[in-house]
Structures are given as structure tokens and as C-alpha cells.
Amino acid sequence: KNEVEQSPQNLTAQEGEFITINCSYSVGISALHWLQQHPGGGIVSLFMLSSGKKKHGRLIATINIQEKHSSLHITASHPRDSAVYICAVMDSNYQLIWGAGTKLIIKP
Amino acid sequence: ETGVTQTPRHLVMGMTNKKSLKCEQHLGHNAMYWYKQSAKKPLELMFVYSLEERVENNSVPSRFSPECPNSSHLFLHLHTLQPEDSALYLCASSQDRLYGYTFGSGTRLTVV
Numbered sequence: 001k002n003e004v005e006q007s008p009q010n011l012t013a014q015e016g017e018f019i020t021i022n023c024s025y026s027v028g029i030s031a032l033h034w035l036q037q038h039p040g041g042g043i044v045s046l047f048m049l050s051s052g053k054k055k056h057g058r059l060i061a062t063i064n065i066q067e068k069h070s071s072l073h074i075t076a077s078h079p080r081d082s083a084v085y086i087c088a089v090m091d092s093n094y095q096l097i098w099g100a101g102t103k104l105i106i107k108p
Numbered sequence: 109e110t111g112v113t114q115t116p117r118h119l120v121m122g123m124t125n126k127k128s129l130k131c132e133q134h135l136g137h138n139a140m141y142w143y144k145q146s147a148k149k150p151l152e153l154m155f156v157y158s159l160e161e162r163v164e165n166n167s168v169p170s171r172f173s174p175e176c177p178n179s180s181h182l183f184l185h186l187h188t189l190q191p192e193d194s195a196l197y198l199c200a201s202s203q204d205r206l207y208g209y210t211f212g213s214g215t216r217l218t219v220v
Contacts, residue, residue: 002150033209041145041196041214044110048209086151094205098150 003027006087006099014107019074021102023087026068030090034061034072037084037101046072046085077106111135114199114212121189122220129184129215131199139205140182142174145196145214157182158205189219 007022023032034046047054047061049070054061058077063070074081087099112133121127131140142154156164157176171193173185182199199212 004150035209035211041198041216042110043198043200043211043214045209045211088151096153096209100148100150 002100003097004087004089004099006085006102008102009100010103010105012105012107013077015078017077017106019077019081019104019106021072021085021087021104023070023072023099024068025070025087025089025097027089027091027097029065029068030092030094032063032070033086033088033090033096034070035086035088037086039083043086074104079106079108082106110210110212112199112201112210112212114197114215116215117213118216118218120218120220121186123189123191125189126185126187128186129197129199129217131182131184131212133180133199133201133210135201135210137201137203137210138179139202140176140179141200141202142182142184143198143200145198147195151198155184156205186217189217191219194218 004025031048031050033048035043036046037043049063058075060073082105084101084103086101088096115130139158141156143151145151153166154168155174160176171188175183196214198214202209
């Protein structure tokens with residue numbers, strides 16, 4: 001079992017839908033990252049959080065430390081949001097442990 | 109551009125070739141990383157350099173050889189690779205291995 005599990009693995013939705021991607025982890029962490037990878041490979045860091053909630057535009061990330069769970073939400077989804085979303089946790093040794101990613105496709 | 113530049117973007121090489129991947133950052137970060145991303149697998153950390161010294165080598169085969177001549181540049185030298193080494197190789201940098209992870213666009217490597 002991976003230490004960082006993401007769900008779903010694949011998600012297809014219609015433009016405008018509210019999207020939720022989940023990340024569960026089994027280790028103690030100092031921080032959790034959400035990243036976006038577009039076709040072609042480049043990875044962009046979206047959020048780094050260690051508690052509570054962060055918002056940037058249409059993206060919202062939440063974390064529940066007690067439950068070892070984080071969610072990434074996208075409001076009013078758009079085809080340009082289509083990408084792979086990756087959750088990564090930084091453990092107590094400052095090692096990043098990566099989830100396998102969630103492939104999101106938003107259809108017009 | 110993210111501030112981390114990788115070249116080349118694509119590379120096709122034979123198993124007997126020698127090639128190098130280059131990564132450059134001018135963000136003032138003091139840690140740099142090489143990651144390997146194979147299809148449908150989580151990123152695998154290969155090497156970490158902190159303050160230009162290698163601090164981690166995650167059991168990577170010797171056919172991959174990193175070099176960090178200064179805090180802004182990182183190379184990955186490749187020789188006698190295998191087809192299973194075909195993957196996306198990503199470079200990243202951060203400050204103090206804690207903050208501001210920034211990734212390059214990656215080099216798509218195909219070994220034939």
C-alpha cells in the first residue's frame with residue numbers, strides 16, 4: 001500500500017462542474033503539496049499547506065491533519081483545467097512522498 | 109517559464125550513447141533535485157543536491173551520474189542506458205529542501 005493515496009485515479013467531468021480530488025496519507029507530515037502537471041510534462045506547484053484551507057482563484061485546498069486527508073477543489077471547472085493533479089507529502093525527515101496523480105479531463 | 113529550465117526537452121538515444129541532461133535555475137534556491145517519472149507511477153527521487161553537495165542517492169544505477177558544479181546548475185550524465193530508462197526526467201529546485209519547490213518542464217527521454 002502506498003503511503004500517499006489519491007482518488008479518483010481518473011476523472012472526467014463537464015465544463016462548469018465542481019471538482020473534488022482526494023489525498024490520504026499514512027505518515028506524519030510537516031506539509032502537503034498539491035501540484036499540477038499538464039501534458040508535455042511541466043509541473044506547477046499549486047499549494048503547500050500544513051493546516052486549514054488555502055484558496056487561489058477557482059482552486060481550494062483543504063487539509064485535516066487528524067484524519068490525514070486533504071482535498072483539492074476546483075469550482076466552475078474549465079477545459080484548461082484538464083491536467084494531472086498530484087498530491088505530495090513532506091514527512092518528518094523532509095522527504096517528499098508522491099501520490100500517483102489524478103488525471104482530470106474537463107469536457108466543453 | 110517557471111524559473112527552472114531544462115534542456116533538451118526531448119532526447120532519443122541509443123543504448124551505447126553518452127548524453128547529458130541540463131538543468132538551470134536562477135531563483136536563488138540552494139537545493140536541486142532529479143526526479144524520474146515513468147508512465148502511471150509516482151515521481152521517483154533520484155538525486156538531491158543541497159548547497160552543491162550530494163545528500164541523497166536513492167539507489168540509482170551507476171549509468172546515471174549527476175553533477176552539480178554550482179548552485180544554479182545541475183547535470184545528469186547518461187551512458188549505456190536501457191530501454192526501461194525511457195521516462196520523463198524532471199529537475200526541481202527549492203529553498204532549504206522545505207519551501208518553494210519549482211519544477212522544470214522535463215526532458216522526455218527515449219532509449220532505443
